[in-house]
Amino acid sequence: MTMLKPQTALGVFALITLLLTGAAVGRVFGMSFGEALYLTGVLLVGLGWLGNRVLLRRCANPCKDQGV
DSSP, rough: OOOOOOHHHHHHHHHHHHHHHHHHHHHHOOOHHHHHHHHHHHHHHHHHHOOOOOOHHHHOOOHHHHHH
């Protein structure tokens, strides 16, 4: 079996931690575990999409960042 790179292992750990934390917060608000886990996943995907969109827009317009 091949070894995972440290950044991959850390990323998987962070993702699982965020999913379980979101599910726990959802349970506090009275949702079922499945609903809370689903909504947390949707939220993480949405934030990832939004972050990627911002980064792509910033890379497409480098002149604005330099003040030219």
